[in-house]
Amino acid sequence: MRISELEGRKVAIWGYGREGRSALAALRWRLPSQPITVFCSHDEAEPLREMQDPALRIETAVNADALAAHEVVIKSPGISPYTSPAADAALAGVRYIGASGLWFAEPPTGKRIAVTGTKGKSTTTAMVAHLLRAAGKRTALAGNIGLPLLELIDVQPPPDVWAIELSSYQTAEAQNVDVAVVLNLFPEHLDWHGSEARYYEDKLALVTRGAPRLAVLNAADPHLVELDVPPATRVLWFNHADGWHLRDSVVHRGERAVxxxxxxxxxxxxxxxNLCAALAAIEALGLDAAALAPAIASFRPLPHRLQSLGTRQGIESVNDSISTTPHASIAALDCFRGRRVAILVGGYDRGLDWGIFAERLAAEPVTAVITMGQNGPRVHEKLKPLSLGDRFILAEAGDMDEAVKLGLQALGQNGVLLLSPGAPSFPRYKDYVERGRHFAKVAGFDPEQISAIPGLGVA
Structure with a gap:
């Protein structure tokens, strides 16, 4: 549905975070007199009232009946359509769309590369943008990475290529995509999707429903190998001997060492x-990816993703706050093999199985595991049998301050203090950024210096 098709309809915006704000701004730019209802929190209502917009109605209570009074509701990504009151209002005929969906429905103004996956999608999208810019392409870096697409809807001149990160909340809305990249699939966001099967279905909608011209898929992921790809979509595999893949530390394209x-x-x-995936996406656009590959040397890693904050008194502090699954925590540990590590895990409890994390510790113990957050006690009980016999230190913390203190005590004067929670940040924190900044502050580093994402926007 295009923005112009909303004219004259009963329209609401549900949620006034950054995506909600971008939706309201875009509607006001294109449809300045359109009546709009905004469902928001009490804190968000005041700045809306200050706009003094006579065609704007502000509601701080939301239920199925209130939603059903509208034909179209532009829903924030974090609101699940599978639970009440969203599901109830849908039965009454309400149509939901996201801010990303509105952007995708507009006529394309350049090639579109959309990237998703349970792990690595932000870094891969940023690498794609970095390499495209090295090729002289005017490139937009936007989406779930931290800049809503609607904020760039009328940017001039338009980019040659859009490098777009999509979460599982957004993938079903993608359309007119030239290259769709799917990195991997592990269970995540089950509270939003309702089941593991639906999570995979929603995530893979980028390919199955979006029908991109070309799909870049991970040949090592069984879910992707078995994927029923639309006939019109050509597949380019990475992590495969015939395509872009890694041998030890060397990136290859087929038999060619690059x-x-x-x-x-x-x-x-x-x-x-992830670099192999990015190079495959670049190649899918018809560019010489092998010639561009050395440009990745000037890439700046993204914050909150295995981000080394520095070393104090022999302890390196590493901020991996983006880690929201046990698989991500395991990947973080793999980066520090051979070093003494105290890992801080735990956060919002989504009911994920930490058995795979326990198996990793059984095979390769670390110096210490500090549990915290809502699921901290459950993770602690899972790991308790493994810690017997002083295989590793296992401790519980009530908050981040205590977790950092316990981790530093366990390490002494040598090692890595690793925040890789394997769980979402809420309700203690607004998001993983706030959690990472708090970790930095408690560990003795300046939180103001760690959060900027390089390259967002158009360049």
């Missing part, structure tokens, strides 16, 4: 595999 990654600013093997 780039040694040992000196690159890409911590962990998973990030080097």
């Amino acid at each position: 780039l040694d990654t040992r000196s690159l600013p890409l911590p962990g093997r998973h990030n080097r595999l």
Whole structure:
């Protein structure tokens, strides 16, 4: 549905975070007199009232009946359509769309590369944008990475290429995509999607429903290998001997050795595999990816993703606050093999199985595991049998301050203090950024210096 099709309809915006704000701004730019209802929190209502917009109605209470009074509701990504009151209003005929969906429905103004996956999508999208810019392409870096697409809807001159990160909340709305990249699939956001099967279905909608011209898929992921790809979509596999893949530390294109990654600013093997995906996406656009590959040497890693904050009194503090699954925490540990590590885990409890994390510790113990957050007690009980016999220190913390203190005590004067929670940040924190900033502050570093995402926007 295009923005112009909303004219004269009963329209509401549900949620007034950054995506909601971008939706209201875009509607006001294109449809200045359109009546709009905004469902928001009490704190968000005051700045809306200050706009003194006579065609704007502000509601701080939301239920199925209130939603059903509208034909179209522009819903914030974090609101699940599968639970009440959203599901109830849908039965009454309400149509939901996201801010990203509005953007995708507009006529394309350049090639579109959309990237998703349970892990690595932000870094991969940023690498795609970095390499495209090295090729002289005017490129937009936007989406779930931190800049809503609607904020760039009328940017002039339009980009040659859009590098777009999409979460599982947004993938079903993508259309007119030239290259769709899917990195991997692990269970996540089950509270939003309702089941593991629906999470995979929604995530893969980028390919199955979006029908991109070309799909870049991970040949090592069984879910992707078995994917029923639309007939009109051509597949380019990475992590496969015939395509872009990694052999030890060297990136190959088929049998051709292209780039040694040992000196690159890409911590962990998973990030080097993400580079393979980015190069495959560049190749899918018809560019010489092998010639562009060395440009990744000037790539700046994203904050809150295995971000080294520095070393104090022999302890390196690493902020991996973006980690929201046990699989992500395991990938973080893999980056520090051979070093003494105290890992801080725990956060919002989505009911994920921490068995795979326990298996990793059974095979390769660390110096210490500090549990915290809502699921901290459950994770602690899971790991308790493994810690017997002093295989590693296992401790519980009530908050971040205590967790950092316990981690530093366990390490003494040597090692890595690693925040890789394997769980979402709420309700203690607004988001993973706030959690990472708090960790930095408690560990003795300036939180103001760690959060800017390089390259957002158009360049």
